[in-house]
Amino acid sequence: MKLLYHVLQLIRYKNLAIIIATMFVIRYGLLLPMLQHDYAILQVDLELQLSFFNFIMLVLATVSLSASGYIINDYFDVNADMMNKPDKVIMGKYIHRRFAMFLHWAFNIIGIVCGGIVSFAIGFPHFVMIFVFVAGLLWFYSTSFSKEPLLGNVIIAILVGLVPLIVAIYELLPLNFMYKHILNNMYVSFEGMLFWSLGYSLFAFLLTLIREMVKDIEDLEGDAAYGRNTLPIAFGISTAKYITASIFVVTIGALVFVLFAYLHTGYAQFYMAIGILLPLVVTLILFLISSSAQAYHRVSSYLKIIMLLGLLYVVSKNLLF
Secondary structure: OHHHHHHHHHOOHHHHHHHHHHHHHHHHHHHHHHHHHHOHHHOOOOOOOOOHHHHHHHHHHHHHHHHHHHHHHHHHHHHHHHHHOHHHOOEOOOEOHHHHHHHHHHHHHHHHHHHHHHHHHOOOHHHHHHHHHHHHHHHHHHHOHHHOOOHHHHHHHHHHHHHHHHHHHHHHHHHHHHHHHHHHHHOOOOHHHHHHHHHHHHHHHHHHHHHHHHHHHHOHHHHHHOOOOOHHHHHOHHHHHHHHHHHHHHHHHHHHHHHHHOOOOHHHHHHHHHHHHHHHHHHHHHHHHOOOHHHHHHHHHHHHHHHHHHHHHHHHHHHHO
């Protein structure tokens, strides 16, 4: 049981649970309600075309590759982690490095196989290369890209941003195939569903990018000791904070634009303003006045909470309205 617990810690089971929740919320909280209500003009009972089994395969593929990424990152970062957060290190203390590498490859195989199954099911078997590419990118991130200023942060942010988007891609392709004649006759498309999926992906991308940059400032001491060349090491903490704060402002500006341009109900506007924008502004202020690793860690935690608040918006709007 202890080994299982340590394996769950190694693969960041809490983060994996968030990934699973995100994929379910995007499918059942965003795409399905839009399909049933926003496309009523078609006068046809539209249904999601990806079977529940294939959706689970897609979730399993995404979660497995994420788990493999966490493992390989810890494998190569164990020395820096021993300095930055020694109480949270699992690799080498509770799980042998060789066994961890076995788990890494096992999760990669599971992820690619499951990705292949769902890609074949929707008629695009070559899409399995998405999962092969992600597995390779996570390897090179851990071995090389994570040590480069900003590049590693952008890669992780892109991969996190792909989580909601991958659901939309694998749902919309068979939907377009199934209903293409109706769509063509009515001059309608599923662009609205893709637009909102892209919006959530961009939100996840920006917040993850900010969080990764904050974590680099937090881990400055350990990263510098073991030769990593992150943004605060390469250009200094002041420059790193300026760049991070700029992305904060861009994110806030984008959300304000969405608030006034696309949200038309009082509930949606209230939630965006009080549930997301206000916490984000407060977090920016806390980030600007932070000067210790503990303070930066709190900012990182707040950013994760804000990401969850964004996810809860999808759930709550369908429960309340």
